[in-house]
Amino acid sequence: MSADPAGAQDAAPHQDAARPRLSPARVLDVDPLLDDPRTRIVVCCGAGGVGKTTTAAALGLRAAERGRKVVVLTIDPAKRLAQSMGIDSLDNVPRRVKGTEGDGELHAMMLDMKRTFDEVVEAHADRERAAAILANPFYQSLSAGFAGTQEYMAMEKLGQLRAKDEWDLIVVDTPPSRSALDFLDAPKRLGSFLDGRLIRLLTAPAKLGGRAGMAFLNVGMSMMTGTLGKLLGGQLLKDVQTFVAAMDTTFGGFRTRADATYKLLQAPGTAFLVVAAPERDALREAAYFVQRLAAEDMPLMGLVLNRVHGSGAGGLSAERALAAAENLEDPRIVDQGDGKAGLRNSPDTYGSSRTPDAAASEEGSPADTERSVDRLTAGLLRLHADRMQLLSREQRTRDRFTARHPEVAVAEVPALPGDVHDLVGLRDIGDRLAAGRPDHT
Numbered sequence: 001m002s003a004d005p006a007g008a009q010d011a012a013p014h015q016d017a018a019r020p021r022l023s024p025a026r027v028l029d030v031d032p033l034l035d036d037p038r039t040r041i042v043v044c045c046g047a048g049g050v051g052k053t054t055t056a057a058a059l060g061l062r063a064a065e066r067g068r069k070v071v072v073l074t075i076d077p078a079k080r081l082a083q084s085m086g087i088d089s090l091d092n093v094p095r096r097v098k099g100t101e102g103d104g105e106l107h108a109m110m111l112d113m114k115r116t117f118d119e120v121v122e123a124h125a126d127r128e129r130a131a132a133i134l135a136n137p138f139y140q141s142l143s144a145g146f147a148g149t150q151e152y153m154a155m156e157k158l159g160q161l162r163a164k165d166e167w168d169l170i171v172v173d174t175p176p177s178r179s180a181l182d183f184l185d186a187p188k189r190l191g192s193f194l195d196g197r198l199i200r201l202l203t204a205p206a207k208l209g210g211r212a213g214m215a216f217l218n219v220g221m222s223m224m225t226g227t228l229g230k231l232l233g234g235q236l237l238k239d240v241q242t243f244v245a246a247m248d249t250t251f252g253g254f255r256t257r258a259d260a261t262y263k264l265l266q267a268p269g270t271a272f273l274v275v276a277a278p279e280r281d282a283l284r285e286a287a288y289f290v291q292r293l294a295a296e297d298m299p300l301m302g303l304v305l306n307r308v309h310g311s312g313a314g315g316l317s318a319e320r321a322l323a324a325a326e327n328l329e330d331p332r333i334v335d336q337g338d339g340k341a342g343l344r345n346s347p348d349t350y351g352s353s354r355t356p357d358a359a360a361s362e363e364g365s366p367a368d369t370e371r372s373v374d375r376l377t378a379g380l381l382r383l384h385a386d387r388m389q390l391l392s393r394e395q396r397t398r399d400r401f402t403a404r405h406p407e408v409a410v411a412e413v414p415a416l417p418g419d420v421h422d423l424v425g426l427r428d429i430g431d432r433l434a435a436g437r438p439d440h441t
Contacts, residue, residue: 062430
């Protein structure tokens with residue numbers, strides 16, 4: 001089961017027609033979560049394009065300005081985080097963000113997968129062996145693009161940051177949804193690879209040593225390497241064997257550290273926030289995350305629902321707006337006041353090539369102006385109808401999610417007219433997150 005969100009409050013029973021609400025949901029209060037010194041890691045996960053990077057940065061900034069020393073780690077290769085924080089570029093080293101308010105500190109960094117792998121090698125091998133590993137062609141390929149390496153190295157970097165105990169809070173921005181699941185799976189997968197049968201066979205000669213090792217190599221390995229050489233190519237096989245021999249003493253550490261970081265993600269000091277948009281596909285991914293995190297005993301704190309639309313004229317339904325637009329666009333279907341009906345139906349204009357408005361205009365009436373205003377008003381009414389229909393779809397989608405997952409607290413952030421590019425925008429997002437409900441005016 002997912003953990004109850006810190007500071008969650010029951011949704012207010014009053015429903016404002018101008019602001020669609022999530023009546024069955026609980027409201028996520030992020031400030032108690034960020035303020036709690038026991039909260040050491042916040043992981044933002046979700047589908048691609050739903051605002052995870054912005055959410056992570058906004059949470060980090062808010063926590064820093066409330067007095068905590070924060071580092072935001074992004075795994076997303078996009079540069080939005082650096083841009084919004086006024087930093088020219090991010091790399092594998094935390095960079096201090098200038099311009100924050102309050103007594104805390106905000107730092108940001110972007111995962112450099114290969115550099116993190118290099119750091120692991122350098123930390124767990126002597127200088128000579130580390131140099132041999134780093135120069136090995138197979139290692140270079142593995143560290144640059146092996147499936148799951150990025151997510152595994154994200155876990156390594158998270159473990160490194162937490163082990164230093166330098167930060168009050170670490171906020172992690174994960175890759176898009178399916179990759180973010182790899183964030184949980186990669187340590188087990190890469191650990192299984194490093195502990196797998198092929199690796200054990202390749203390291204066996206070095207472990208046996210002496211005549212026994214040579215006998216094993218000459219008999220069993222000759223057959224296996226002959227087959228692998230045909231499949232992989234002789235040079236690649238040699239590179240793999242050289243890499244394995246050099247990494248032999250390092251393999252055990254991968255699994256140990258992966259297990260330790262995985263347990264860290266299950267610890268009470270960690271909080272997962274699922275980020276989504278009020279759209280069917282995004283909330284389907286969010287539901288998948290909720291179920292997966294519960295199955296893994298990961299502490300889910302709630303859902304951040306980004307880009308929620310609202311209207312300051314919610315009392316005017318889509319149906320009434322469309323009807324009013326149609327009446328304005330074809331006024332002859334309703335009664336006209338001030339003698340206009342008589343003008344439109346008079347013998348002088350009926351069947352004439354001149355329209356009633358043209359006739360009225362020739363007589364010096366303000367009909368042209370009135371018709372222009374009518375067309376403009378009708379267009380605005382149709383835009384409002386489209387917005388109300390969008391709100392209705394979002395409401396149904398949100399209600400479907402909250403009905404299936406009533407235990408998940410929700411914080412809503414309204415759709416903004418533009419992207420967030422600076423600390424002012426991030427601060428505004430943080431304020432709206434803390435409010436829990438979008439403030440549509």
